[in-house]
Amino acid sequence: MESGIISVDRWSQGSQAYFLTHLHADHTRGLTPTWKWGPLFCSRITAKLFPLKFPQFKLSLLRVLDLGHWYTLPLFSPSSGQPITVHVMAIDAHHCPGAVMYLFRGEFGCMLYTGDFRWERTSRRAQIARNMLLNALKQEKLDSLYLDNTYCNPLYSFPSREVAARQVVNIISSHPNHDIVIGVDSLGKEDLLHYVSQVLKIKIWVWPERLQTMHLLGFQDNFTTKTSLTRVRAIPRYSFSIETLEGLNMMRPTIGIMPSGLPWAKEIFKGKGSAFGPSPSHGVTCTNRKKPNGSLAGGQIYNQYIYTVPYSEHSCFAEIKEFVQLLQPASIKGIVASSPSYVEPLYYFGKFCGKKQESSMLYQKLWSEERVERVETIQIKSATKTTNSNLQGKKRRKKQVGLLVSHVNRVSLLRRLRRGIKITDTDFPAYEDNI
DNA sequence: GCGATCAGTT
């Protein structure tokens, strides 16, 4: 359908260069072991983890970009055949291991694609990334920003990961005779687990594939696959449920800890003797605040066995705001648009961008069709999924029961428009290996 | 068997 000179986190044929921000499944959809459409640029850590995730993948397609360096890509204009130069720099996104943002400079101007990212003011790594970004930009203005808007709503307020990690430690140490299970994905939250392991001087059990990942990432001693060595286990999030915890508790007293940026809790934890002691609130990036549902944005009891802790690898609203304020891009597009409560980032941040936009109308246009924005000779396509398709899809599914199949094509079509971007039509140039 | 997509889960 569409094709472009470069693609970020999108994998259909037709681009001249492909960029992967990180290895989470929702960014690699379309990448298969047999994928072959061009050189794939990623960070060194992502490249290292790549074979684990895609065992059959042709590694000769990978190009490593080291952080903080400008790389030059010799590309060609699809229409004129003229050479086009695109510069790119990878910058630490402080999301999961290997996650980077990409800063592009070309005839289309200066563009930053954040991928998923966390922008903690208190974190040393985020400060380095910040300097890298500002040095790269110098006095140049950012023309467009593709933003991780996952929690782009003032409702989402949570503390730094450091603070949340301390909460996890407190929960564990206040249950000295319990087994502990922590729900994690296949990649991400390693720093949390490592911190818990260090502070409590205890190994953490992980499943075998996860141990491989840990070893590749350089965590050699803190993790094990032997259950007998520890009472703390990290388990896949999809197997973390109330039933799981109930089952475990028939064997041994066990509590579950779910680190998540979302207020998971249904039951309101009413103050008193917090099970994990005084909440350390120094150095928080975002203030704890009452949620509309009355729950606190701190570790809390979800049910008899389960605690939730606001440990997030996405930026909270205050951090997103700070980021946009720092960069003041001429235009912003959210890269996540699946939530029914999605709000176009310009609604909040329009005042930081040159133009005071009529955000709601722009927003309508943005997601009601694949809006194509022309910037000089280059077209940028925003590939966000509509809110409505999601809701309607669900409703219809319930009603449907047997009849009506015709809408399915439309819905699945909309589903395809998820994350990632492509820039402009093109042919296929010869490639100079960058590494 | 393989890739793409859908359904469903926390």
Next chain:
DNA sequence: CACAACTGATCGC
């Protein structure tokens, strides 16, 4: 109810 991220079933070839 929300999310991001994931698994497993099913479809088409």
